[in-house]
Amino acid sequence: MALKAIRAGSRNETGIDTAKAQLAARFGDRFQTGEAIRAQHAHTTTYIPAQLPDGVVFPESADEVREIVAIAAANTVPLIPFGTGSSLEGHVNAPHGGISVDMMSMNRVLEVNAEDLDCRVEPGITREELNTYLRDTGLFFPIDPGANASIGGMASTRASGTNAVRYGTMKDNVLALTVVTADGREVRTAHRARKSSAGYDLTRLFVGAEGTLGIITSITLRLQGIPEVISGGVCPFPTIADACNAVILTIQSGIPVARIELLDALQMRACNNYSGLSYEETPTLFVEFHGNSESVEMQSRHFAEIAADFGSSGFIWTTNPEERARLWKARHNAYWAQKSLIPGAAILSTDVCVPISRLADCVAATHEDIAAHGLTAPIVGHAGDGNFHVGLLFDDKDAADVARAEAFVERLNARALSMDGTCTGEHGIGQGKMPFLEAELGDALDLMRQVKRSLDPQGIFNPGKIFG
Template sequence: MADGSALMRNEDGIAAALGVLKQQFGERFQTGEAIREQHGHTTTWIANQMPDGVVFAQSTEEVAEIVKVCATHKVPIIAFGTGTSLEGHVNAPAGGISIDVSQMDKVLEVNSGDLDCRVQPGVTREALNTHLRDQGLFFPIDPGANASLGGMTATRASGTNAVRYGTMKDNVLSVEAVMADGTVIRTSSRARKSSAGYDLTRLMVGSEGTLGIITEITLRLQGIPEAISAARCSFPSVEAASKTVMAVIQYGLPVARIELLDTQVVRGVNAYSKLHLPEGPLLLLEFHGSEASVEEQAETFGMLAAEDGGSGFEKTATLEERNKLWQARHDAYWAMLAMRPGCKAVTTDVCVPISRLAEAVTTAQAKAEELNLFAPIVGHAGDGNFHASLLIDMDDEAETERAKVFVSWLNDMAISMDGTCTGEHGIGQGKRPYLVKELGAGTVNVMSAIKSALDPDNIMNPGKILPL
């Protein structure tokens, strides 16, 4: 598990930058240990690597000022939104300055007629949807956590609605970004398509702060459906549930969400969320559309599920019941933690072609059992993406080593199936060793060339994505 600790600190440059930023930003520049530790926060087993200072920026112009100071003194810069990333993205392996954009939290413009909006990076997905609700619009990307839209863009986030509405790459029309020399660029217009030059929007989406700091995002919106219905269905095995998912996709059923929970997760969710779901592999679904189409989708799904042994199929259109069901899915992380108190949850994700999902999940379950690990699995089954959450006693060195073996094996297994080592968490530090395995040295060398051209001093989130 390489963590970027081989990067060298620029002690003189950091000291100089700290002095300048303190003078420029006063109380909005902090160097206290507690706040620095918060901004080196990581939800993996990678050690916390604190920045040397944290600046709370309030505008694009301020971000540009900070970047210029850091560029002058060759000091690393790490963007910070809400800190919900899972692969060490906000760590500062060579020290430097964390730019906290949480105070850049304005919805700048909503164009309801064009179904788009422009937001600052600190706006969270929940805040945006609250703002949009009275206009009959919503933003569909839902990674579970109430993440910032800047962070979601930078990590190319996905989530439960991806099977119908796509991922961040499909829903970002344009970004404004501050590049490594302090230059401010806008990557595109609001037009829904363009053939004008390189697609810099797609370059910035998923760049994890290694090429620039995103300061505005133009997002595609959706109309709130006329009707929404949620459903659940139990299966005799994960394999049977996965076969139904494959049938749903091949049939062309336009489900909005289709989530897989294994038996361990269902058991934890029942205890944590006070539900009474049958304790076996479970699919949770959501259908969007007109009243008639939602009803038709549910009926078709029920037919497909029955062919694979699905049982206990229930649907509901009431808001309260739908929210209860999906809140239980979003609380799965906390439910799993409660199943093994005192342990740390290390969540890792992979994504495979839909046709390999059943094989991948059942093989992962068998590997966890072989290694004597407690590793509940949930999945955004509609696009072949699943998460294994290992509950680890971090004081047990042998168990921790077995967990590392499992994570490495899982990444290699997904790649061997022509899948990816990360469907939505991003590379960060934790997944970096697998990038060359997945894409090949030639492809990664092209990425490195782009990084070197745009950030020759390697100050933009160094130690992430690319091999050291």
């Protein structure tokens, strides 16, 4: 008997009603259908309209995830994995209805192997919870996307963030996964060995799949030793180009910078106002170095010399934990600082990534585009790996303003692709970036569709994302 499949634009009312009744009977109060909780599981932190699921289920074990998948498969009902809901491209929306699978009750640390610098966790634990747990071991998990996201969500969107220039992204720090697939099996993609030549790299297939191939039930992570000394500082520049060129030379010089974040003048004004700071409102780099007292001092001195060559008025740095925490809290609150520039405005937060040698060109051209079209759009970025974000403020109730915003995003993505970059460095595709994926990947997109059909023939896992 051929499997039924979810078709684009379809909604399986009978299957959804049957699945809801079965989930209610099996999970009791851990299956909810109230409008408020459904709305919480469809919210997005961008302007993409919310599309509510028909119910929310809260599994507490991998076996329960397998039961949920079996019910969904039997009734051809979509499943949308949900972590903290901090994704930016509509990943948690339910365009065909279905069931949101809230993984936050699966938040245990399953094992820590301190000698091997790795651990295994359930997907619902957040990065801050994990690092709190690890603190007494002298280890930490370095991936920091800003939001206190769940580890499962970070794996699913191939997250990175402020530390990526030194420690890599999620694809570099996930050693193995267990995943419940469409046929109800829980498969293990790899063991804990630091390298392997055994077959296809299934771990990296699921990392970044945005929940479209299965539901992650555990993640084995690479850990790092907590640095002996951390120094951080602020370095203002006359122009965006000067700041970007300082980043490029810093990376090319082999200085092992841990974080190097770019904020344009408007973003600095927003951060000053929102976080109570008093820095110069010019293009600025927030920088951090990890090591011992001698190495961080040497790295800071070398960076200051490079910055001076590009017109910086001075690199102010400190090893004081409280001062560093205040600095990085302001950086992590950049999104909310952006929103405060125009109270009541909607915000379209988007990202692109280009080869580091093209960063200055891409950011400068984007700045010119913003000015030419009279937009309010501060820029902030993980400049060390060529990734930057634009927070475009606009009136989402004005059709003309929405059209202007969408046209800007199209130009931004076309610009990045013309420089051999990507339409998204870390936000993922979700719903918002779908129009640009084919332009980026061409025929490779057909291979992705074939993988999707092979592993999820009914299309129950997060349909309407990546491919439409």
